[in-house]
Amino acid sequence: MPIGNIKINKPLFLAPMHEVTDKPFRLICKELGADIVVTEFASCEALIRDIPKTLKKIEISDEERPIGIQIFGKSQESMSAAAKKIEALKPDFIDINCGCWTKHHATRGEGAGLLKDLGDLEKVVSSVVKSTSLPVTIKTRLGWDDKNIVILDVAKIVETIGVKALTVHCRTRQQGYKGKADWSWLKKIRKATSLFLIGNGDVVNVEDVEKMFEMGCDGVMIGRGALSNPWVFEQAKYFLKTGKYLPAPSLKEKIDLCIRHLKLSVKFRGDYYGVTDFRKYYAGYFHGIPHVAQLRIDLMSLMDINKIIDRLRLFLKETA
Ligand SMILES: Cc1cc2nc3c(=O)[nH]c(=O)nc-3n(C[C@H](O)[C@H](O)[C@H](O)COP(=O)(O)O)c2cc1C
Known part of the structure; x- marks a missing residue:
């Protein structure tokens, strides 16, 4: 029904x-x-x-x-x-x-x-x-x-x-x-x-x-x-x-999605809470990815969305 x-x-x-x-x-x-x-x-x-x-x-x-x-x-x-x-x-x-x-x-x-x-x-x-x-x-x-x-x-x-x-x-x-x-x-x-x-x-x-x-x-x-x-x-x-598996998302796809999600968060909650309330999602996006310790520390302290996006793109560039 x-x-x-x-x-x-x-x-x-x-x-x-x-x-x-x-x-x-x-x-x-x-x-x-x-x-x-x-x-x-x-x-x-x-x-x-x-x-x-x-x-x-x-x-x-x-x-x-x-x-x-x-x-x-x-x-x-x-x-x-x-x-x-x-x-x-x-x-x-x-x-x-x-x-x-x-x-x-x-x-x-x-x-x-x-x-x-x-x-x-x-x-x-x-x-x-x-x-x-x-x-x-x-x-x-x-x-x-x-x-x-x-x-x-x-x-x-x-x-x-x-x-x-x-x-x-x-x-x-x-x-x-x-x-x-x-x-x-x-x-x-x-x-x-x-x-x-x-x-x-x-x-x-x-x-x-x-x-x-x-x-x-x-x-x-x-x-x-x-x-x-x-x-x-x-x-x-x-x-x-x-009955077949889709390939796992690439790092670029993960970062692109994370950025899109972050932008939606800021649009929905404004600059401050849009950034701080978003921090709980990073663990999911970077789960299982090696060498993310410094990235995660940075993401937990940055407050400006543009700086966060730059940091995410830098990580992609360094890792690619
Ligand atoms: C952080 C968190 C918040 C939750 N909040 C709600 C809620 O508001 N309403 C609800 O019915 N269940 C809530 N749940 C329970 C989930 O909807 C779900 O029933 C539970 O996590 C088991 O499913 P899962 O193993 O797929 O996570 C919450 C679970 C978590 C982890």
């Missing part, structure tokens, strides 16, 4: 990632083959109070479509009001975060905290479904801990109340990011529901994408794997279509 008007076969999703999946990064991943992107999570309480930082997180453009806006919260009234407000931005869907594991959110009953009481989860999700004509999806984990795996129940509940897709990060809340994502649950979820099922967790290369589809997923969502290799989307699509 498609998500609203989105009818893409075997779509690859860019995962919502707080302070990572901002507009510039979404555009870059889109350019490199991500079919569907989702904003980082936005607090429903902050949304209804028009907090500027939160509004910036959900600023979307047509080039990013199809796109989902992700919200989190535990109050039915606030989630419902936030969903109504989001309608004006016309995202392709609203995603509800039922998976955030951090103590700050989960122990307050938000994010993965909703997995502790499926009655609460049902009420919160249902309040959003009822208050919007947009398709509603949810993103969650297997359960609170390994003694309380509830994902099959979650799937049945949300399917009944009209949710259009279910993304499962195949870890428990207790795991955080430890251990390995347990993809074997995807087959069980597939059997339990006819929901549009999006597999997530530890997908880093084309073989992982293929395996996740073999587990019965309708879509695959990639987070950290895209941060260290935003080319993973086009690489996976090519592999699924032809």
